[in-house]
Amino acid sequence: MAASVVIDTHELARTFKKVRAVDGLTLSIHPGELFGLVGPDGAGKTTTLRLLAGLLGVSDGRATVLGFDLQHESESIKPHIGYMAQQFSLYGELTVLQNLSFFSELFDVSAPDFNERSRRLLDFAGLADFKYRRAANLSGGMQKKLALACTLIHQPEILLLDEPTTGVDPVSRREFWNILTDLHIQGTTILVSTPYMDEADRCSRVGLLYAGRLITCDTPQHIRATLEGQVIEVRPDDWHAALQVLRPLAGVRAVQAYGEALHLLVDSGEERLPQVLAALEQAHISCGSIRLAPPRMEEAFFSMIQELEA
């Protein structure tokens, strides 16, 4: 293992019956990275994380985590990683503190370390006042934070988090990401999967997973920059009619809806903007506003996936 790589996979694959959930994944993650794994549902994000956590057998290819081979030494990896499953998987009948203590014992955390860390983690996660509450009676956001605290109790070198903020309210989501950013600053390597592009933007590096393969892997800035063309944002009164008119226009690669706005991915903004205006006018569709917008991660990924599907 090169000292600068903590997770290293080469053509990693996992097959379920006939579906290749992960299909030839090659990926290197360096110490201290906050790596975001994005991709549509069924792209293989959960399978990838479960493979790296040693929870699934490898079908093909090879991978090492902290230098341990995933195929033969998956048990040796477990003390060094903190894995957080997508759905709530703590013990509902145990209290917050009992859950923490349970996992600390399985990870061989000494009693003094546990006392110190549990106090710090509960403060950190905002759960200090809920120590004696049963986990089943916590809100969704608090359950996620408790799950994170449980995966941090043994101070793992690598955190593997599977969609930690899915189904969580926006405030808790932001709090959760502030915690992740703190951990990132402290030097923990984090691999997090997310369906949210604004979260992908907060990562140091992002990988797009599609049909079990890594399509692209770069910093958010670079990914946004690779997007060819520009985005025109239109707020039409008649949304459906506008869609009919704008989709077939020359130079429009994709149309996406964002609430009341439509985002048109075009090859050249300056050239296409007047044409879009003309087309809407001709169809008697009035617009609240129309402007050139900076491309976002979402558009970048969307256009990549569209190209793949075409």
Add this chain to the structure above:
Amino acid sequence: MSLRHVWAVTRKELYHILHDRSTLFLVLFTPTLTLLLMAYALTVDIKHVPIAVLDYNRSPQTRAFIQRITAGQDLDLYAYARDMPELDDMLMRGEIKAAVILAPDFTRQLQAAKGLSLQVIIDGTEPNSGNFAVEHISQRAEAYVDQALARQLNAAGISANALNALDVRVQAWFNPDLKPRNDLIPGLISMVLGFPALSVALTLAQEREHGTLEQLLATPIGRSELMLGKILPYIIVGLLNVILIPLLAIAWFQISFHGNFLLYFGLSAIFMFAVLSMGMVVGVFMRTQAAALALSFLVIFFPGFFLTGIFFPLASMPEEVRLEAMMLPGTHYAIITRGVFLPGVGLDVLWPYAVMMFVLGVAFIGVAALFFRKKLG
């Protein structure tokens, strides 16, 4: 093997048992309730079997005879039938379980001292009551004929004592009254104490269904640590039953306990370990609670019922079945329980069964740990 890991799982599992009412009920009360239910259903002594008599002779002798066989509480004279069709009808309706037909020459046979022929019809759909009636009627009839013969011999000046040349005196040791209950209840106790095996069989599938298994598998816990940690709490709870249930048997059913209770408690702990490990084997192979439940009945409960020698003696089983019975911890524990209750034997007699249970327990938990994969899917 880290004891800390084992204890962490055990403590977590104890919280679960205490907080989950259905599990608590299952492990604490179902053994007691089942024992009560089965003890009453299975040990009711047969009494008051209704019979009818078709008397073609109608003499003082037949009346004396009928009075003789229906004296006491065992058989009840339901009716005198007029003819065969009426008797047939009563049997068909289930009003009587047996019928006695006295021949027209009953008195002549008796006086000729050539023995007596008697026809008894029983309802074969319920052989227990029928057999009971037959046995009872032949005993009483024999005594009646013996007496009649003795009277005749005495009248002829011959001493009737010669008739009783064979004098068999049976003594039933350990169970002097030959009450079936005294033997059956210890057997049932050994069966119901194995019930927590069901909860153990379900526990892995339950974690799988609740999603908690995923987080558990991501920890460095060893497979045998997990298995032992999950069995231990049910041994602890099960041993509460080992105190409760014999007390119930002694106080409620008046079964005498002649052995050493501490010895019984210790041997019960070994049995718990063995039978719960067996439950764990089921749990390892079944992925859903429903499947684990079904398999538990197939490999733990039904064999525990029919093969452990509680109801059917091991000696009457074919060789292969007896071999299978020896693989069940319950077989050895039934022998231990009966031995401790009735004759009150000690470790000098029971040690081979204890060793066998322990060996089985180690083998079962070994198989469970070996086949349990720390993987999802």
